Amino acid sequence: MSDQDDTILRDRFDGVLDAHELAAARASGKALAYCPLQQGWVHHAEGEDDTAPPLSWQVGTLPLHKQITGTPVHARPQTLTLRVWVEDDLAIYRALMSDPDLWTFMLEDPPAAPDDEMARALIALSTEGTHHKVRVASIGGQPVGQVRLEYGSRPETAELSYWMGAAHRCKGLGRQMVLRFLDRLAVRKPHITRITARVHPTNAASKRLLLACGFQPCDRATLDLAPRGRDRGDWEGFVFTR
Known part of the structure; x- marks a missing residue:
C-alpha cells in the first residue's frame, strides 16, 4: 500500500481529509462519510463504530469545576x-x-x-x-x-x-x-x-x-x-x- 493510501485510510477520528486527500479518495473509490462532529469528510470503513469519540475528545481530559450542591463555582451576588x-x-x-x-x-x-x-x-x-x-x-x-x-x-x-x-x-x-x-x-x-x-x-x-x-x-x-x-x-x- 502506498504512503498516500496510508494517509487516506487513517482512522476517521484522526481528523478530516483535506482537499487533496478527499479528491484522491474519491478517485480511488474509497468509502467516505461526512462527520458532523468534525465538520468534514472522513474515511469510513465497513462496520466502523460510529460511536467512537471524535478527535477533540482525544487530547486528554479537561479539568472541570467540581459542582457541589448549594455551592456554585462562581459565587452569585445577593439576589x-x-x-x-x-x-x-x-x-x-x-x-x-x-x-x-x-x-x-x-x-x-x-x-x-x-x-x-x-x-x-x-x-x-x-x-x-x-x-x-x-x-x-x-x-x-x-x-x-x-x-x-x-x-x-x-x-x-x-x-x-x-x-x-x-x-x-x-x-x-x-x-x-x-x-x-x-x-x-x-x-x-x-x-x-x-x-x-x-x-x-x-x-x-x-x-x-x-x-x-x-x-x-x-x-x-x-x-x-x-x-x-x-x-x-x-x-x-x-x-x-x-
Whole structure:
C-alpha cells in the first residue's frame, strides 16, 4: 500500500481529509462519510463504530469545576427581588423610616417618631393607592429599600422616586432595584414611555444611579416638573424615555 493510501485510510477520528486527500479518495473509490462532529469528510470503513469519540475528545481530559450542591463555582451576588409591603414588614419598615439620614434627600418631611399605626397606614397606602405603584426591594426576604412610580396626568407619563436603607447603600443595590423595576414596568405597563425623576442638587449618588439606569438630565420646564414638597424648583430633573 502506498504512503498516500496510508494517509487516506487513517482512522476517521484522526481528523478530516483535506482537499487533496478527499479528491484522491474519491478517485480511488474509497468509502467516505461526512462527520458532523468534525465538520468534514472522513474515511469510513465497513462496520466502523460510529460511536467512537471524535478527535477533540482525544487530547486528554479537561479539568472541570467540581459542582457541589448549594455551592456554585462562581459565587452569585445577593439576589434582589421586588414585592409589595406586607404586615410582617412592620418592624423593619418602622426602623428604616426612623433613620433621619433617610430623609435628607426626600421630597417629604420626616414623620415625627412613626409608631405602628402610622407605619401600618403608610404600608396600606402603598399597596392600595391607585395613583402609584410601590415595590419594596428585599434580599433574602428582608426589606432594604423602596421604589415608587407615581402616574402622571397623561397615560404615557410617570415620576420615579426611591430610597435605600442606610446599611444597604453604596453596594449597587439601588441601581439594581431601579433597573429591575424599569424592566418589569416595560412588560406590564408598556404604554408608559416617559418617566421623570427629580434629584436634590447635592445628591451626587442619586444622579449617578439615574445615569447608570438610562436616565438623562433634562430641563425642568421641558419635563413640566412643578415644585412640590421640599423641592422649591431647584432640584435637578432627569428623564427616561423608550
